[in-house]
Amino acid sequence: KTATNRRNEPIDMNGDHVYRASTTAPVNIAVIKYWGKRDPRLNLPTNSSLSVTLSQSDLRTHTTASCSPSFSPPDTLLLNAQPQPLSDARSQACLTSLRALRSALESTDPSLPPLSSYPLRLSSANNFPTAAGLASSAAGFAALVRAIADLYQLPQSPTELSLIARQGSGSACRSLLGGYVAWDQGTLLDGTDSKARLVAPRSHWPEMRALILVVSAEKKGVSSTTGMQTTVQTSPMFQTRATQVVPRAMREMETAIAGKDFPGFAKITMRESNSFHATCLDTDPPIFYLNDVSRAAIKGVEAVNEKAGRIAAAYTFDAGPNCVVYYLEEDGDVVAGAFKTVLGEKEGWTGEQGKAVKGAEGVLQGKVMET
Ligand code: ADP
Ligand code: DP6
Ligand code: CO
DSSP: OOEEOTTSOEEOTTSOBOEEEEEEEEOEEEEEOOOOEEETTTTEESSOEEEEEOOTTSSEEEEEEEEOTTSOSSOEEEETTEEEOOOSHHHHHHHHHHHHHHHHHHHHOTTSOOGGGSOEEEEEEESSOTTSSSOHHHHHHHHHHHHHHHHTTOOOOHHHHHHHHHHHOGGGGGGGSOSEEEEOOOOOTTOTTOOEEEEEOGGGSTTEEEEEEESOOSOOSSOHHHHHHHHHHHOTTHHHIIIIIHHHHHHHHHHHHHTTOHHHHHHHHHHHHHHHHHHHHTSSSOOOOOOHHHHHHHHHHHHHHHHHTSOOEEEEEOSSSOEEEEEEGGGHHHHHHHHHHHHOSOTTOOSSTTOEEEETTEEEEEEEEEO
């Protein structure tokens, strides 16, 4: 229970301040996929990746970070109202780095309260399915890092913070920036050059839209962390993907984005998603993230493009069955219309936002997103 003092800072029963900051972070959906770690401890990837950060309006994490001298250790995290361990090495790496930055500030300005020494209470909520292949770890760790950086009033840039978020979850480094964002794999052993880079701001190509097709909100059977490490260890195809397929796709994708070439962007996106899922299938034991409903969504996109006589839509799937369809605003009707045709006039589906289609292995729910 907290009261409020005259400066409107909450104070607890002992008269101690509770310092607090809240923030939201959006998900990002990769068009060039990160899959493989060359250093699992530092979360350094085997290949660079590139994503589009979605707008904060729909799929987002909201996180509040508080600290107080009256809180008893250890630091705690509530995720979607459930206690969640914070003792894992990756969360600890984020907390340690952020505390070190705060501590450096405190030593240059002794008038600052010693927040770095207070236990942290973190509370986070995702307004979309967690651990279902819709990038919850990306939005989650981006929000965690941003909230604590705000609490500590750190001067570091989003790019600098991306180095910290990367240690929590690799894909999270890209959610610190908006628009079209690369994560450069880097070459240094300490990972200080493995961070997010703005490829283009959202305003460069504001017509981009993402249709999120939720096939299943269930937690995936194989986490991204585990899945990619098994792939690195067992897939004979993996090496070619990491060293040849992806570097070339990265170059082509950056060119497509620079030239606002949607057919180019779409072809690379779909080929890249398929390459990633082929590598999952090439893993021992094989990892199946896609199901029949996911494949129906692929057929849906193919039908859109066939009917249009050009490439108007692109599908991509992260490590889960849920589909993201990228398209340009001007093709909104074409995209929704073709989905209706392929998936049939099932109950509830009108081709509008938020309506559901029942499939063999789940319910397909569509939602149009701003990027
Ligand atoms: P996804 O495809 O959703 O990113 P992952 O397997 O990569 O799935 O990661 C899921 C894990 O990320 C969760 O089990 C949880 O540990 C962590 N996570 C998800 N959301 C948050 C959050 N808001 N704050 C902190 N950690 C989170
Ligand atoms: C398929 O970033 O979730 O979504 O670093 O182990 O937390 P960890 O993995 P994570 O992996 C994301 C994999 C992907 C592709 C991508 O987002 O680039
Ligand atoms: Co993830």
